[in-house]
Amino acid sequence: MKYTSARLVEHLASTYALGTLAGGARRRFERLLQERADLRLAVAEWESRLGLLGQAAPPHAAPPRVWAAVDARTRPLAAASAPARPAPLGWLKPASFSLGGVAAGLLAASVLFVLVPGLFITADRAAMLTGQRLPQSYVGLLTDAQGDGKLLVSSLRHGTAMTVKVIGPITPPAQGRLVLWAVPAQGPAFVLGPVPLTGSATSQLPGTSEQLLSKVQKLVVTAETDTAPTAPGAVVFSGNCAKLW
Numbered sequence: 001m002k003y004t005s006a007r008l009v010e011h012l013a014s015t016y017a018l019g020t021l022a023g024g025a026r027r028r029f030e031r032l033l034q035e036r037a038d039l040r041l042a043v044a045e046w047e048s049r050l051g052l053l054g055q056a057a058p059p060h061a062a063p064p065r066v067w068a069a070v071d072a073r074t075r076p077l078a079a080a081s082a083p084a085r086p087a088p089l090g091w092l093k094p095a096s097f098s099l100g101g102v103a104a105g106l107l108a109a110s111v112l113f114v115l116v117p118g119l120f121i122t123a124d125r126a127a128m129l130t131g132q133r134l135p136q137s138y139v140g141l142l143t144d145a146q147g148d149g150k151l152l153v154s155s156l157r158h159g160t161a162m163t164v165k166v167i168g169p170i171t172p173p174a175q176g177r178l179v180l181w182a183v184p185a186q187g188p189a190f191v192l193g194p195v196p197l198t199g200s201a202t203s204q205l206p207g208t209s210e211q212l213l214s215k216v217q218k219l220v221v222t223a224e225t226d227t228a229p230t231a232p233g234a235v236v237f238s239g240n241c242a243k244l245w
Contacts, residue, residue: 035160038163142220150170151221161203162205170197172197178222182218188231223236
């Protein structure tokens with residue numbers, strides 16, 4: 001499975017943070033977390049949301065009839081006749097304790113998101129507030145000739161994957177495709193990978209980002225008709241390559 005869909009990334013990150021992603025899917029996702037900065041940021045954002053949820057609302061014990069109704073809808077039929085036990089921690093019980101906790105937590109999160117949207121902050125903002133550091137990464141913000149942001153490029157320091165996220169509208173080239181290049185301080189430019197026109201995409205690098213980008217100062221995007229270009233053509237977007245550590 002290719003974890004390049006923004007919707008899929010959000011789904012996996014949210015279920016991982018809630019504790020409902022299990023089995024082989026969870027193990028595969030945890031392996032990807034070691035290489036993908038975008039996945040780690042998505043998980044950190046969901047964890048910050050759920051953490052703030054717990055801090056913002058006082059515990060409140062739901063009536064036994066509520067838990068009985070939740071259990072009746074979520075338990076297998078064979079276990080439906082078993083007596084339901086009230087949740088010892090109220091509706092804030094961690095999701096890993098039971099499916100009832102997951103349902104109640106999601107309901108509470110939805111209500112707070114509507115009533116108090118300021119509680120739901122981004123991962124980088126949460127890191128600044130808590131003093132945590134974001135993952136060590138190579139990042140680049142690419143803009144057009146007018147200085148408008150178009151692309152955000154990122155790769156973990158020793159990772160082998162690169163994520164390109166579109167942050168501004170992009171006009172498709174008349175011919176060919178958009179290609180991302182690294183421009184070292186010395187030596188010729190080399191291809192890093194394709195550029196999506198919308199959303200985000202992740203591609204494998206020919207080596208680790210540390211090997212490829214440690215001496216790169218600039219990133220550029222060109223429109224290429226050649227399937228294997230050896231030198232960049234006319235530059236469409238450009239930006240600096242920075243170290244996030």
